[in-house]
Amino acid sequence: MNIQEQVLTASVSFQWFSIALDESNDIQDTAQVLIYIRGIDEKLQITEELLSMESLKDTVTGKDLYNSVINSLIRSRLSLDKLASITTDGAPSLIGKHCGLVTLMNDKIKEDFPSHSVLSFHCIIHQESLCRSSFKLKHGNECDEWVCDFAFAVDIMQKLNELNTKLQGKGLFAHELFADFKAIEGQFDLLSSPFACDVETAAEELQVELIDLQADNSLKRLFENKPLVEFYASLHSEKFKNLKNFARKMFVIFASTYICEQTFSILKVNKSKNRSLLTDSNLQSVLRISTSNLTPNFNKLQILNEKATSDRRLGCKSPSSSQMKGKEVTLSREDEEVQNYKSDSDPKKSS
Incomplete structure (x- = not known):
């Protein structure tokens, strides 16, 4: 919770910010939308953190994703006129021409801030992966032709592997x-x-x-x-x-959605078949702690914990008047039942 407070505090001073988002289903088939933010303040101090994890229980349309992002930005008090770019994995629900998330976001921005425009990017890692999957090695009948194709494939794969490694990591511009x-x-x-x-x-x-x-x-x-x-x-x-x-x-500007993919790996480890009952709120806290570059204020957390413990103890020692009235009513009912039982079991009265 303290990390989230730090992110919200930092977001107030952002001059510009961008978001990277992706969606994947957890072990219970709940669609989890990860929204990462990269913001920069007046002194060019950059903050890159998990803004929120939005859980979609029903449909996962462009409108659903749009509502999730807008609600997250509103809770964080972030204005759309400071949004520089949106980076996605290129799924139809995200970049659809008519009702994709990016289209709906642009329509909203044009309505509220006509002079402002937002860049949108298809994650370069996904583009590289598509290029890799489209490459097919032909098996020719002649040995020399196959060897040439194989040598070409080796060179291409080496370049793609180098590119893939370069694209991965946090803080890439x-x-x-x-x-x-x-x-x-x-x-x-x-x-x-x-x-x-x-x-x-x-x-x-x-x-x-x-x-x-x-x-x-x-x-x-x-x-x-x-x-x-x-x-x-x-x-x-x-x-x-x-x-x-x-x-x-x-x-x-986010270069890719790699940070989202990395967080989904952490999600699958923490919410597995052995921990499938982990709530969305607790899961978000685990992901935030696992991925954050911020250091929690442990002194503040300790003070808050001690205060909460003290309040609980005081509540146990001095119950409220309504609680006392409830106990009196319960006791009176129990006494009445005991008296009825005694009168029914008294042999003198029964005779």
Whole structure:
């Protein structure tokens, strides 16, 4: 519970945030929707945590998933005008053209914030998996032809395995993985190489700041010696206001739904056939503790536990007046039954 409070506290200061979500059934055939959030504050401090686990007992349509996500964002006091992107595994209920989650989210955002738009991504790991499954090795009759096909397959599989390993893990940024995505390639190039990009191709509000940035040799040395997030965090907040806001928005984009898949593995271990009665609330707590990067405030938890224990003890020692009245009524009824029993069993009265 303390970790959840920390996530809610951090979410208040988010300048931008993105979500990654996926759905899978547990041992009791309940659809569990995992919603992960990556948010960034004014100082470019990034928080990546499990926002919530939503349990769907009946249908799992795009509308059901949409309601789950909206309710989760409302409980966390997150506004849709700060949502930068949505990353899914590409299932029809998530990216359906007419009633998929992403479509419904975009319709809601256009209605509430007409000038705001949200990027949506199909998890790159799932795309890589689809490419792998579509590859078929032909078994030719001639030995030489088969050997060539086999050698080609070995090379391709090696590249795919290297790519798959690279895509896995927490804290990966989209600009490191989506370098060949034409729709946003220019934005990722600007983010990762601000000193080499063409100023004229950048957005109008960024051009003046990029000129100032590229003319400063001290900032160029800083760029070469610091991680990218730290470099943007070190820029002057007023002089490079638009550039820093652009960086915040790009840094929160999820590269894949790997973190969801990893959490589903933890879910299957904890809610197995031997622990099938584990409640959804307790399961969510287990997943949150297992995946969180935050450290619980144990001192606060201990104080709360001691207070709860003290309240329970006081409640046992001094029951309320309503409880006392209930006991008196019970005792009076028991006394009446005893008296009736005695009178019925008295031989003098029976004779």
